[in-house]
Amino acid sequence: MRRAVLIAVPYVWLLALFLIPFAVVFKISLSDIALAIPPYTPTAKDGIWAMLSQLDFENFVFLTEDDLYWKAYLSSLQIAFISTVLTLLVGYPMAYAMARAPEQWRATLLMLVILPFWTSFLIRVYAWVGILSGEGFLNQFLLWIGIIDAPLTILNTNTAVYIGIVYTYLPFMILPIYSALDRLDGSLIEAAEDLGCSRLKAFWLVTIPLSRNGIIAGCFLVFIPALGEFVIPSLLGGSGTLMIGKVLFEEFFSNRDWPVASAVAVILLLILIIPIVLFQRNEQRQAEAEQ
Amino acid sequence: MKKMMLSTVAIVALTGAAMADEVRVYNWSDYIDEELLTKFEEETGLKLIYDVFDSNEVLETKMLAGSSGYDVVVPSGTFLQRQISAGAFQKLDTSKLSNAGNLWDVVEARTAQYDPDNAYSINYMWGTTGIGVNVGKVQEILGADAPMGSLDLIFDPANMEKLQACGVHFLDAPTEMIPAALKYIGEDPDSHDPDVLAKAEPIMSAVRPYVQKFHNSEYINALANGDICVAFGWSGDILQARDRAAEAENGVEVAYNAPSEGALMWFDQMAIPVDAPNPEGAHMFLNFILDAQNMAQASNYVYYANGNIASQEFLVEDVIGDPAIYPDAATLENLYTTTPYPARVQRTVTRMWTKVKSGT
Numbered sequence: 001m002r003r004a005v006l007i008a009v010p011y012v013w014l015l016a017l018f019l020i021p022f023a024v025v026f027k028i029s030l031s032d033i034a035l036a037i038p039p040y041t042p043t044a045k046d047g048i049w050a051m052l053s054q055l056d057f058e059n060f061v062f063l064t065e066d067d068l069y070w071k072a073y074l075s076s077l078q079i080a081f082i083s084t085v086l087t088l089l090v091g092y093p094m095a096y097a098m099a100r101a102p103e104q105w106r107a108t109l110l111m112l113v114i115l116p117f118w119t120s121f122l123i124r125v126y127a128w129v130g131i132l133s134g135e136g137f138l139n140q141f142l143l144w145i146g147i148i149d150a151p152l153t154i155l156n157t158n159t160a161v162y163i164g165i166v167y168t169y170l171p172f173m174i175l176p177i178y179s180a181l182d183r184l185d186g187s188l189i190e191a192a193e194d195l196g197c198s199r200l201k202a203f204w205l206v207t208i209p210l211s212r213n214g215i216i217a218g219c220f221l222v223f224i225p226a227l228g229e230f231v232i233p234s235l236l237g238g239s240g241t242l243m244i245g246k247v248l249f250e251e252f253f254s255n256r257d258w259p260v261a262s263a264v265a266v267i268l269l270l271i272l273i274i275p276i277v278l279f280q281r282n283e284q285r286q287a288e289a290e291q
Numbered sequence: 292m293k294k295m296m297l298s299t300v301a302i303v304a305l306t307g308a309a310m311a312d313e314v315r316v317y318n319w320s321d322y323i324d325e326e327l328l329t330k331f332e333e334e335t336g337l338k339l340i341y342d343v344f345d346s347n348e349v350l351e352t353k354m355l356a357g358s359s360g361y362d363v364v365v366p367s368g369t370f371l372q373r374q375i376s377a378g379a380f381q382k383l384d385t386s387k388l389s390n391a392g393n394l395w396d397v398v399e400a401r402t403a404q405y406d407p408d409n410a411y412s413i414n415y416m417w418g419t420t421g422i423g424v425n426v427g428k429v430q431e432i433l434g435a436d437a438p439m440g441s442l443d444l445i446f447d448p449a450n451m452e453k454l455q456a457c458g459v460h461f462l463d464a465p466t467e468m469i470p471a472a473l474k475y476i477g478e479d480p481d482s483h484d485p486d487v488l489a490k491a492e493p494i495m496s497a498v499r500p501y502v503q504k505f506h507n508s509e510y511i512n513a514l515a516n517g518d519i520c521v522a523f524g525w526s527g528d529i530l531q532a533r534d535r536a537a538e539a540e541n542g543v544e545v546a547y548n549a550p551s552e553g554a555l556m557w558f559d560q561m562a563i564p565v566d567a568p569n570p571e572g573a574h575m576f577l578n579f580i581l582d583a584q585n586m587a588q589a590s591n592y593v594y595y596a597n598g599n600i601a602s603q604e605f606l607v608e609d610v611i612g613d614p615a616i617y618p619d620a621a622t623l624e625n626l627y628t629t630t631p632y633p634a635r636v637q638r639t640v641t642r643m644w645t646k647v648k649s650g651t
Contacts, residue, residue, distance in 0.1 A: 033634055035377045037565075039355040068645065156504070239505055239648040247645075253348045254465075254641045256355055257634075 022269070029262035030055035040258045059263040069247065069264065073271065076244040079158065079233075080226040083165040087222045088215065090166060091173030095214075096207075098174070099181035110178070113171050125164055125235050132160050132236070156238035164232040165222075172221035180214025181207070224272055244268055314572035315340045317350065317361040319559065320508050321531060322416070324592035331579050337572050345508040346464065354379040358566055362573035365415055368405035368558040369466065369631040380411045380562045387574035388413075390581035398598035401628065402558050412560035413577055414598025416527065416590070419554040419618070419626060420467050423510070423529030426544045428457050428520035440548035442475040445523050448497045455501035458519030463505035465644035467555060468495065470629050471523070474553050481629045485639050495647045505648055511535070517543040525557075526615060527595035534594065547615045549622060556626035558598070 032054070034041035042051045063069045098109045116124060131137045132155040139151040154160050184207065192202040208215075230245030237243070244264065251261035320343040332339050342361075344350050347370045353359045354366070354374050366374060374380060385391055391413070398414050406412045424439045432453050438444050445451065451459065462468060470480035472491035482488060503519065510522035514532035516539075522529060526547055533545035561580065563573045579585055587605030590597045594609075596616050603611055610616050618626065632640055 035373065035634065037355055037357040037377055037379060039377065066642070068642070239502075240650055242649050250641060250645060253346075253352045254644070255638055256348075256352055257638065 022266075025262045025265055027051075027055070028258050029059055029260075029266050030057065031259045032058070033257050033259055038258065039256050059259045060267075062260060063263055063267065069244075069267075072242050072244045072247045073267070075242045076227050077271075079161060079165070079243060080223050080229075083162050083169070083226050084219050084223040086162060087166050087169055087173045088219060091170055091218065092177055092215070094170075095174045095177035095181055098178050099184070106182075113174050113178075117171070121168065122231065125168065125232055128160070128164055128167070128236055129155060132163070155236065158237065158241055160236035161233050161241055161243075164236045165226050165229065168232065169222040169226060173218040176217035176221065177211055177214040180211040184210050220276070227272065228268060312336075313338045313340055314363070314569055314576050315342070315361045316363045316576060317342050317344060317353075317359070318363075318365045318415075319343060320345045321511060321528065322365075322559075322593055322595075324588050327579075327585055327588060330585070331576065334579065335572075335575055337575065339576075347466075348464075354564060359564055360568060361564055362567040362569045363561055363563060363576050365559050365561050368402060368560060369629055371412055371560045371562060372405040373631045374562075375406060375411050379565055381565045381567070381570065382410050383413070383563065383577070384570075384574060387571075388578050388581060390578050390583075393581055393583050393586070393599045393601035395598050395600035398558070401556075402560060402598070404628070404630070405558070406560065412562040413581060415559045415561045415580065416593070416595035416597050417556065417558045418526040418595045418616070419549045419556050420462070420471065420523070420525055421529070421547060421549040421554050423514050423522040423524055423532060423545060423547050425457070425514060425517060425520040426546050427542075428517070429454070432457065432520070439546065440551050442471060442550045442552050445521065446472065446475045446494055446498060448501070451498040451501035454521055455503070458503045458513070458521070459501060460510040460513060460519050460522040460524070461502050461505050462524055463507050463648075465640050466629065466632075467557075468523070469640060469643070470555055470627075471550070474550070474627070480553070480555065480627055483630075483632055483636050485636060488636070488639060488643065492643050492647060496650075499647055499650070514545050515539065515543065517541060527593050530594035530613075530615065549615065549618070549626070551625075553625050553627055556628050 028040055031040040031042060033039060042054045044051060046054075094113075098106060098113075101109055129136075133139075134151045134153070134155070136155070138154070139148075142148045143151065154163075188206050188210070189202050192206050193199065197205065228245050228248075229243065230249055233241045233243045233246055234249070237246075248261055248264050248268075251257050251264060255261075314337050316339065318341065322343070323341075328339050328341055331337070347367050350364060350366055351370050351374060353361075354364065355377055357379075371380075394409075394413065398417060399409055402412070402414050403409055422439065422442075422444055424437075424444070426439070429437050429439060429444075433444075433450060438450070443450060444454075445459070445461075469488060469491045472494040473482060473487065474480040475494060476490060478487050478490060507524075508528070510519065510524050511528050511532045512535075513519040514522050514529065515535035517536070522532075526549070529545065529547040533547065536543040536545050561577055563570055563577075567573050580589070581599065583599060583601035584605050586597050586599040586602040590602065590610055591605075591607050594613075594616060596610075614622060
């Protein structure tokens with residue numbers, strides 16, 4: 001009995017917070033747009049049978065007919081991928097330095113990484129508008145030290161979006177890598193060095209593979225939300241920044257086309273879920289093979 | 292158990308009471324003298340919760356999702372018309388609007404095309420969409436005879452290319468920009484024909500590279516501070532920028548012109564959502580706004596004309612005497628109105644707008 005309850009808990013969680021909302025979105029994606037509250041038809045008011053018989057895949061067909069959507073998906077994948085790599089490049093050395101720092105400092109360093117979360121996400125992104133704009137702090141500083149003659153245009157470009165994503169998601173990269181490195185047994189590196197590895201080689205052959213799980217977790221935590229990101233591209237990006245989050249917003253708010261917006265969301269989810277499931281399966285197989 | 296039930300009842304009663312004491316208003320940003328909000332609270336003893344938006348689209352999404360929780364909202368004419376047909380609003384109870392006699396028949400005749408018999412809404416403000424310029428900068432770039440009152444200024448790529456360095460903002464509202472582009476090439480600005488609408492795209496795409504930003508409210512400050520030199524925006528917002536620049540004495544002179552080719556005339560209407568938690572309080576708010584002196588105070592503050600004839604005697608000369616706000620007969624002749632796009636056309640329009648803005 002107790003076991004059944006224990007097993008049921010994650011499933012109830014999954015059902016309530018993922019499957020039911022997904023079913024609702026999926027159902028709307030098969031509906032038609034209507035001028036009503038809510039703005040689609042059929043709804044539950046029409047009866048179950050009418051509701052089911054009127055559903056079709058028209059909206060998904062529509063998405064394939066217009067290249068806007070594919071361009072937006074591809075451009076989001078590209079932006080999410082590049083930002084994940086950048087976040088890893090910035091985050092790994094920080095996590096490494098934290099894990100190597102004297103014991104009594106680590107709690108403070110960890111605190112400093114988490115500290116930005118005490119301020120609202122929106123305000124932090126908005127602060128970057130002030131930093132990156134033509135008359136912003138960054139340009140003023142660069143002009144002052146004489147590196148540039150004219151202000152750089154960073155705000156309202158993809159560069160600003162990368163800066164925003166790397167800044168915002170950095171803690172999500174640092175924390176899992178730090179926790180992997182923190183557990184790393186220092187004697188393994190000593191052993192590698194005793195056996196003739198240079199420090200660099202020991203880092204490459206011992207430290208990186210042993211922190212692999214932290215790297216993977218960090219990359220997922222950055223890549224997945226970055227793919228659907230809306231706030232950062234709309235505040236920092238320009239009108240030319242094409243991301244699926246912005247397309248979703250347009251479908252929902254400008255077109256008030258909930259069915260097409262839902263279809264866009266369903267496909268975004270599939271893009272995310274299929275590789276993750278494949279990856280996990282692969283991992284499991286490897287783990288079993290090792291045993 | 293009994294005690295628990297009692298406290299539950301008490302909590303329900305309390306929240307119920309709180310609802311009846313509150314009025315939630317959702318209005319455009321920079322659109323009222325905030326002293327009026329405190330005055331309303333003092334006069335009625337109701338607590339006023341005042342939120343703002345800056346695009347009709349955002350408001351419409353909230354209305355069509357239902358249960359917005361607002362008692363009074365302020366959509367523009369075409370959006371109001373569509374939301375009425377979606378069943379989003381309740382009919383006004385005129386017995387609770389003792390000040391309704393203050394309304395101006397000239398405006399009512401026009402708003403009736405969106406809301407027949409004005410059964411669902413009262414006019415709050417109305418205005419035109421036109422060109423705001425930083426006079427000094429534009430003349431410095433384009434010469435003393437710069438076409439500051441013509442759509443040539445914003446749709447002729449030769450002018451825009453020169454102006455881009457000092458900054459140009461457009462409204463992020465296809466329902467405002469497309470009619471203007473159509474008017475520029477001599478087409479019917481209210482056309483719903485996809486082939487005619489398609490003609491607006493090359494006009495806008497040709498000047499797109501020179502537009503710094505598409506936004507519905509940032510241009511007020513940007514114009515006033517001298518960060519940009521041209522904005523295609525709403526009359527009162529640009530006049531507010533003019534006023535702020537004059538107050539700041541920063542050497543920026545802002546002017547508003549309704550395009551000589553013809554300008555879009557729009558109406559912002561106050562209406563009560565069908566599921567408003569406090570319709571009683573909503574009517575009290577509408578009646579408060581309909582009061583001649585209150586309405587005049589709002590107009591004197593935001594530089595928009597209103598639909599309240601009785602308020603005109605309390606308007607300052609800067610407002611009632613300014614043809615950019617209260618147009619003379621000749622200008623009035625040159626104004627046009629638009630009607631809502633059907634759903635399929637709306638899709639074409641939004642798609643075109645995305646294409647113009649993002650280049651894809």
